Amino acid sequence: MATEFHNLQELRHSASLVTKVFIQRDYSEGTVCRFQTKFPSELDNRIERTLLEETVKTLNSYYAEAEKIGGQSYLEGCLACATAYIIFLCMETRYEKVLRKISGYIQEQNEKIYAPRGLLITDPIERGMRVLEISLFEDRGSGGSSPSSSMSSGSSAR
């Protein structure tokens, strides 16, 4: 027990939040929710490019599905209008269903891919759908690169 606690004592210093990287919205296709697939330089040695790109592309496809204007959205809109939108008090909209899927997907990605690499993705809905926030954690105990260097190393050129 004492040994464990001793290790935990060490471990409590082991990981701390270093910095946050923000992936901005991509407005090239209008006001539809899309995130840029450009790879931030701060994550160069933390995660493979393909993994992050895959995550962002999947998220973009989910948002595109939510905001798709087609048969189903017309049906939903007309039905809701006919009931003076009272139906929304009992029914979940398509967008909300997709948001739940997104939240589950992000959680799964965090558990499988990002947390083992000391990263965490925050659901964009919690940041007003403006940015995809990736928090960087660093192992202070071993490794020892200074935590504050990433902030001042300059942001990637646009």
Place this chain on the structure above:
Amino acid sequence: MSAVMITRKVRKWEKLPGKNTFCCDGRVMMARQKGVFYLTLFLIIGTCSLFFAFECPYLAVHLSPAIPVFAALLFLFVMAMLLRTSFSDPGVLPRALPEEATFIEMEIEAANGNVPAGQRPPPRIRNVQINNQIVKLKYCYTCKIFRPPRASHCSICDNCVDRFDHHCPWVGNCVGKRNYRYFYLFTLSLSLLTIYIFTFDIVHVVMREYPVSHLSSPKEQTGFTVLEVLVCFFTLWSVVGLTGFHTYLISLNQTTNEDIKGSWSGKNRVQNPYSHKNIIKNCCEVLCGPTYPSLSSVALTASVSFQHAVLCLQKTTAPLIPNEHTPDDAKPSIAASAEKSPSPKEELPPASKLPPLASPETDAETSIAKDKTH
């Protein structure tokens, strides 16, 4: 040693800056000045009550009982649309959290380079290409964000609103992305209701003047009818005109804000990049588009989301990662307790399930771990 998790309910909408008022546990979101909204309510309810009280009995008997029934349905629809417009979150963009604001500031400084002393720094603008048009995104100093395309800052509500149309004092709220269709349906149905009441008031007056049947009642005072006709007459011009104007805007996929500023009709002839160049498609997008979620209701406080994220990380990497908010003396005890107790992740509620008018469940629980020594 055991830790006691004390949960304190933090209402999300309580933490929102801006000059909005909230009611019903955050489900109702309005601007501060509500006087004109009460006037709107009074005019609509008052005129309709007079119509139902004085004209409808006569018309139901002498013409058709369908007349008051249809009027009642129309009235209920108008009220539903009005309340929906007034109480909804118009599409308020939550302000940037400190880390995000700092990140953006750093990007701006990197982009602008060194500004010589004494010179004003260049305006903070980001150029974006949408559908082969260059659109300038402006930086909002209040919200510390680059406004998305079509968003604008409402000075009355002190918020950036997505697809900002205008601030309407008659509904006591901004009109933006989330409630524009309700606003349009309100003006449309109110036009129909006004025309309906106006028409049947005239019919009523005419029928009283020239009674058709010998059984009809003698000429009664039509004073209230005259009052209704006056109200309807003046309302007609403004509301029908407004409906027509918004129909024009919808067919071009423009907002009132863009129309007033002349964004797409200026001398540089920049075309509207959001229009589908097809009236039907534009109408369908605005009126039958997806129902966007309220961003203000889901904006968790930074500490809560960070706690949640830390617990995610806790499951996969180190057994304990105390966050920057736990006091130093609590850290060893948290370490011990985290080992024993199951993950307290369940105590943080998932995102809300109720569809919102403004915001659904607006509570977030911030856990403050306290240490009890035995």
